[in-house]
Amino acid sequence: MSMLRQIAIVSLLNFRNLRQRRWQSLVVVAGMACVIGVLLSMLSMAEGVHQANLNNGDPRNAIVVSRGTVFEGNSSIPRDKAHIVMAAPGIAKAADGSPIADPILSVGVPARLQKNGGRTWIALRSFGKNGALLHPTFHMVAGRMFRPGARELIVGDLARFQVAEMRVGDKVSMPDGEWPIVGAFATGDMMDGRLVGDTETLMASLRRKAYTTIQARMASPAVFVIFRGALTSNPALAVDVMRLPEWNAKSSADFIKFMHVIIYGVGVILAIGALFACFNTMYAAVESRGREIATLRALGYGGFAVAASVVLEAAALSVAGALIGASAAWSLYDGVLSGLGSEVFTLTVSPPMIGTALLWAVAVALLGGILPSIQAARWTVSDALRAR
Amino acid sequence: MKDWGPLRYFPLVWAALRRKPVRSVLTFLSVTVAFALFGLMIGLNATINLLAQQARADRVWTFLRYDNTGLPIAVAKRVATLPGVKTITVMSYLNGYVGDPKNRTFITMGDGDYGRVYPDQGVTPEQWDAVHKQRNAIVMSRKQAALWHRKTGDMFTVIAPEITRADGGKNWVFKVVGISEDISYAPAGMIFGNYDYYDKSRPLADQGKINEVDFLVKDAGQAAAIGQRIDRLFANSASPTFSDTETSAFSPSNFGGMDVQTVTREVAAAGLLMMLFLTATVITQSVRERRAEFATLKTIGFSDAAMIALVMVEAALPCLSGAVCGVAAAAWLAQHMQALMPPDFGIPAPTMAASVFAWALASACGVALAGAALPVLRLRRMDIASALSGRA
Numbered sequence: 001m002s003m004l005r006q007i008a009i010v011s012l013l014n015f016r017n018l019r020q021r022r023w024q025s026l027v028v029v030a031g032m033a034c035v036i037g038v039l040l041s042m043l044s045m046a047e048g049v050h051q052a053n054l055n056n057g058d059p060r061n062a063i064v065v066s067r068g069t070v071f072e073g074n075s076s077i078p079r080d081k082a083h084i085v086m087a088a089p090g091i092a093k094a095a096d097g098s099p100i101a102d103p104i105l106s107v108g109v110p111a112r113l114q115k116n117g118g119r120t121w122i123a124l125r126s127f128g129k130n131g132a133l134l135h136p137t138f139h140m141v142a143g144r145m146f147r148p149g150a151r152e153l154i155v156g157d158l159a160r161f162q163v164a165e166m167r168v169g170d171k172v173s174m175p176d177g178e179w180p181i182v183g184a185f186a187t188g189d190m191m192d193g194r195l196v197g198d199t200e201t202l203m204a205s206l207r208r209k210a211y212t213t214i215q216a217r218m219a220s221p222a223v224f225v226i227f228r229g230a231l232t233s234n235p236a237l238a239v240d241v242m243r244l245p246e247w248n249a250k251s252s253a254d255f256i257k258f259m260h261v262i263i264y265g266v267g268v269i270l271a272i273g274a275l276f277a278c279f280n281t282m283y284a285a286v287e288s289r290g291r292e293i294a295t296l297r298a299l300g301y302g303g304f305a306v307a308a309s310v311v312l313e314a315a316a317l318s319v320a321g322a323l324i325g326a327s328a329a330w331s332l333y334d335g336v337l338s339g340l341g342s343e344v345f346t347l348t349v350s351p352p353m354i355g356t357a358l359l360w361a362v363a364v365a366l367l368g369g370i371l372p373s374i375q376a377a378r379w380t381v382s383d384a385l386r387a388r
Numbered sequence: 389m390k391d392w393g394p395l396r397y398f399p400l401v402w403a404a405l406r407r408k409p410v411r412s413v414l415t416f417l418s419v420t421v422a423f424a425l426f427g428l429m430i431g432l433n434a435t436i437n438l439l440a441q442q443a444r445a446d447r448v449w450t451f452l453r454y455d456n457t458g459l460p461i462a463v464a465k466r467v468a469t470l471p472g473v474k475t476i477t478v479m480s481y482l483n484g485y486v487g488d489p490k491n492r493t494f495i496t497m498g499d500g501d502y503g504r505v506y507p508d509q510g511v512t513p514e515q516w517d518a519v520h521k522q523r524n525a526i527v528m529s530r531k532q533a534a535l536w537h538r539k540t541g542d543m544f545t546v547i548a549p550e551i552t553r554a555d556g557g558k559n560w561v562f563k564v565v566g567i568s569e570d571i572s573y574a575p576a577g578m579i580f581g582n583y584d585y586y587d588k589s590r591p592l593a594d595q596g597k598i599n600e601v602d603f604l605v606k607d608a609g610q611a612a613a614i615g616q617r618i619d620r621l622f623a624n625s626a627s628p629t630f631s632d633t634e635t636s637a638f639s640p641s642n643f644g645g646m647d648v649q650t651v652t653r654e655v656a657a658a659g660l661l662m663m664l665f666l667t668a669t670v671i672t673q674s675v676r677e678r679r680a681e682f683a684t685l686k687t688i689g690f691s692d693a694a695m696i697a698l699v700m701v702e703a704a705l706p707c708l709s710g711a712v713c714g715v716a717a718a719a720w721l722a723q724h725m726q727a728l729m730p731p732d733f734g735i736p737a738p739t740m741a742a743s744v745f746a747w748a749l750a751s752a753c754g755v756a757l758a759g760a761a762l763p764v765l766r767l768r769r770m771d772i773a774s775a776l777s778g779r780a
C-alpha cells in the first residue's frame with residue numbers, strides 16, 4: 001500500500017471521529033480564529049494607510065522638495081526657485097503649451113474630530129491653475145470649485161466623516177478671517193480627507209514667501225531622469241526630485257514600520273498562545289485515540305502515516321479557525337472608511353493578507369502538531385493498546 | 389494531627405494537575421502568553437491614563453497655527469507680559485540624524501527658563517546650568533545615551549539637512565555634559581540643548597525663530613482662557629498662534645489621533661476569549677476522565693460544594709499562576725519594546741501598575757470560574773453508581 005494512500009485513509013478516519021472530540025478540537029479552531037481575526041483587523045488599518053499613501057496622487061507625477069526633506073511640512077521652495085523648476089525639461093505640456101506643473105503650499109489647519117471633539121489638524125493643500133490636471137481623478141461632487149483669488153475653500157468628500165464642520169457651507173478659520181467651504185470634491189485618494197484652496201490666495205493669506213513642494217507631470221516615464229538631472233545639477237537649487245510613488249513610499253515607510261512592529265508583535269504573542277493550545281489539543285487527541293492508533297499499526301499502517309495524519313488534522317483545524325477569523329475581519333472591516341487623526345482611508349483586508357494569515361495557521365499547526373505526531377508514531381502496539 | 393483547614397485537600401488538586409503534566413504545563417504556558425498580552429494592553433491603557441493625570445493643567449503650549457516653521461521670538465516677549473503668566477520658556481527643535489539618514493534624532497533647544505517650566509522632564513537644575521554655561525553642551529536621557537553609545541564628556545554630531553548653520557554647514561557638534569532620567573511620554577528618550585547657542589549659530593535671517601513658547605500660569609483655571617487670549621492677539625499677525633493646555637493635549641480619548649483605549653481593550657478581550665476556551669476544554673476533559681475518582685470522593689462523603697471547590701481550584705491554579713507570570717513577562721517586555729521601533733516613533737512603555745495586576749487576577753478568576761462552570765454542573769448531576777461502573 002502506498003504511503004499516500006495510508007495517510008489518506010488514516011486522516012479520513014481521524015476526521016470521521018472528530019465529532020467525538022469536538023470541544024477539544026474547537027480550542028484550536030477558536031484559538032486560531034482569535035489570532036487571525038485580531039491580526040487581520042489590526043493589519044486592515046496598517047494596510048489601509050499603506051495603500052492610501054502609496055496611491056496618493058498621479059504616479060506619472062514627479063515631486064520636488066527642498067534637499068534633505070524628511071517630512072513634507074519641512075520642505076520649502078522659494079518663489080524664485082519655483083520658476084526655475086517649472087522651466088525644467090521633461091515636464092508634459094498642456095494644450096496651451098504651458099508646463100503641467102504647480103507649486104503647492106501645504107499647511108495644517110486646526111480642527112475638531114467628529115467623534116469626540118478632540119483636537120486635530122486637517123491638511124490644506126493648494127491648487128494652482130494646473131491643480132485639476134495634475135490630479136486626473138479630481139472632480140466636484142457638490143457645490144462649486146473655488147474661484148481663483150477668492151477667499152474660499154473646497155473640501156474632500158470624506159473629510160466630514162473624520163473632522164467636524166467640514167461640509168459645504170461651513171466656515172474655516174484662516175489668518176485673515178473665515179473662509180467659506182463652497183464645494184466638495186472627490187479624487188479617490190488621500191486628498192478626499194483634505195481641504196483645497198487657491199495657491200496664490202493662500203500664500204497671501206498665510207504671508208508665505210515659499211511654497212512647500214512642486215509637482216510636475218512627466219512627459220514620459222523616461223524623461224524623469226533628465227528632469228531630475230536638470231534640477232539636481234543646477235547650483236542655484238537645493239532640491240531633491242522623486243517620482244511621486246517613490247516619495248509616498250519613502251515618507252510613510254517609518255510610520256508603516258511602526259504599525260507593523262506593534263501589530264505583528266501582538267499577533268506573534270497571540271499565535272504563541274494558540275500554539276500551546278494546539279499542542280495541548282493534539283496531545284489529547286493522540287492520547288484519546290491510543291487504541292485506534294495501535295489497531296492501525298497492528299494492521300500494518302506505518303508510523304509515518306499515523307504521524308502525518310495527526311499533523312494534517314491539526315492543519316485542518318487551524319486553517320478552519322483562520323478562515324473563520326479572516327472572514328470575520330474581512331466582513332467587519334474590508335472597505336470600511338476609517339481615519340487616523342484627520343486622515344481618511346479605507347480599511348483593507350486583501351487576499352494576500354488572508355493568504356499570509358493561512359500560512360500562519362499552517363505554521364502554528366505544523367509546530368503544534370509535530371511533537372504529538374511523533375509520540376503517536378513512536379508508540380509500540382502493545383503500549384498503545386494498554387493506554388486507556 | 390495538625391489541622392490544615394481546607395488546605396489539607398491541596399494534594400488532591402496537585403495530584404490532578406500532575407496526572408497529565410504535559411497538559412498542565414501547556415495550559416499554564418498558553419495562559420501566561422495570553423496574560424502577557426493582556427498585561428501589555430491594559431498596561432498601555434494605564435500609561436495613557438497616567439499621562440493624562442500627570443499632565444499639568446497650568447502649563448500652556450503655544451506654537452504656530454498653520455505649521456511649525458519659525459514662530460518669531462517676539463511672540464514670547466508679548467506672551468510674557470500678559471497677566472496671569474508665571475514662567476515662560478522658548479524652544480526650538482533640531483531635527484537631524486546621526487551618521488546615516490536612517491538614524492534620526494532630535495534635540496530640544498531650551499532657553500534659561502526651560503528647566504523651570506519643565507522641572508518634570510528628568511533634567512536637574514545643575515544639568516541645565518551646565519548646558520547654559522557651555523554653549524554646545526547637551527544633556528541626553530538614558531535611552532538616547534544608550535542608543536548612541538554616549539557618556540558624559542563625549543562629542544555628539546547631529547547632521548541636520550533641514551537646518552543650516554550660519555557658516556553654511558549642516559553638522560551640529562555637541563558635547564554631552566550629563567545624562568538625565570527618561571520620562572514616560574518620550575519613549576524614545578530626549579536630548580536637551582542650549583537654545584541661545586542654537587539661535588546664534590543660525591544664519592541672521594533665521595535667528596529669533598522658535599518652534600514653541602511654553603509657559604506656566606499662576607491659576608490653572610485661567611490656563612485655557614489665557615491660551616485663547618494669545619490666539620486672538622496674534623490672529624491677524626504674520627504668525628497666527630495655536631495654544632493648548634497640556635491637559636487637553638494628553639486627553640486619553642485622542643491619543644495621537646487614535647482611540648488607543650478601545651483597540652487595546654479589544655485585543656485584551658480576544659486574548660481572554662482564547663484562554664477561556666482553552667481552560668474550559670482542558671478542565672472539562674480532566675473532569676470527564678476522572679469521573680470514577682469524583683464518584684469515589686462522593687461515596688466517602690465529600691459534599692458537592694467540596695468537589696466543586698476542588699474543580700474550581702484545579703481550574704484556577706494554572707490561570708492565576710499564568711496571570712502572575714504573564715504580567716511579569718509583560719513588565720519585562722514593556723522595558724524592551726522601544727528597541728524594535730523606528731527611531732522617531734514610540735509608544736509610551738506600558739505601566740505595570742497595581743491596577744494591571746488586579747485586572748489580570750480578576751480576569752484569571754473569571755476565566756477559571758466560567759471555564760469550570762460546565763464540568764461542575766455535570767459533576768452535580770453525576771450518578772455515582774454509573775460513574776463508578778464506567779458506564780457514564
